[in-house]
Amino acid sequence: MALEDVLQQFRNRLGRDYISSGVIGLDGVHLAFDSVDICHDEVKAAAELADGLKHIMDMVNDTESGSVNYIIIATDACKIFLNPIGDSKKYFNSLTIKAGGNMGKAILELEKIEKMLAQEIA
Numbered sequence: 001m002a003l004e005d006v007l008q009q010f011r012n013r014l015g016r017d018y019i020s021s022g023v024i025g026l027d028g029v030h031l032a033f034d035s036v037d038i039c040h041d042e043v044k045a046a047a048e049l050a051d052g053l054k055h056i057m058d059m060v061n062d063t064e065s066g067s068v069n070y071i072i073i074a075t076d077a078c079k080i081f082l083n084p085i086g087d088s089k090k091y092f093n094s095l096t097i098k099a100g101g102n103m104g105k106a107i108l109e110l111e112k113i114e115k116m117l118a119q120e121i122a
Contacts, residue, residue: 003032006116010095011036013109017101019078022094023085023117026050031091031121046094049082053092070110072103079103083110086118093117 003023010021011034020035028047053071060068070083081095093114097106 001116001120003117003120004034006113006120007032007034009113009116010034010109014097014101014106017097017106019096019098020094021096022046023121024050024053024082024092024094026054026090026092045080049080049092049094053082057089070107075099079106081106081110083114085114085121091117091121 007021007023011018019037020033022033023031024046025031028050030043030046033043053068056071057068060066067089068084070081073080073082076099078096078099079101081097082092085091085093093110095106095110
């Protein structure tokens with residue numbers, strides 16, 4: 001199954017709450033992307049998110065706080081979920097849902113799909 005096919009499963013599982021999803025490398029480049037919102041510039045956001053992820057991962061490492069399982073960024077317009085794919089921590093799965101979307105369901109779907117994405121990247 002292609003990365004894009006796995007990402008489209010977010011769209012199917014999250015329905016009306018879904019905005020976009022993607023696979024981001026820590027270099028800021030998307031490996032795959034899916035969106036229902038043409039106004040949401042996920043490609044531009046990927047570069048910025050990757051830079052922030054590097055800083056957060058360094059902070060977590062420096063403070064010996066364990067490893068990053070997922071990060072949630074909540075704004076007035078949306079919620080962005082980021083979680084590492086596999087053990088390498090070189091790629092992250094991003095999921096953006098509407099501000100009123102179900103966080104619990106989004107996290108559950110992130111955990112399910114992370115395993116499929118890890119297989120595709122390996």
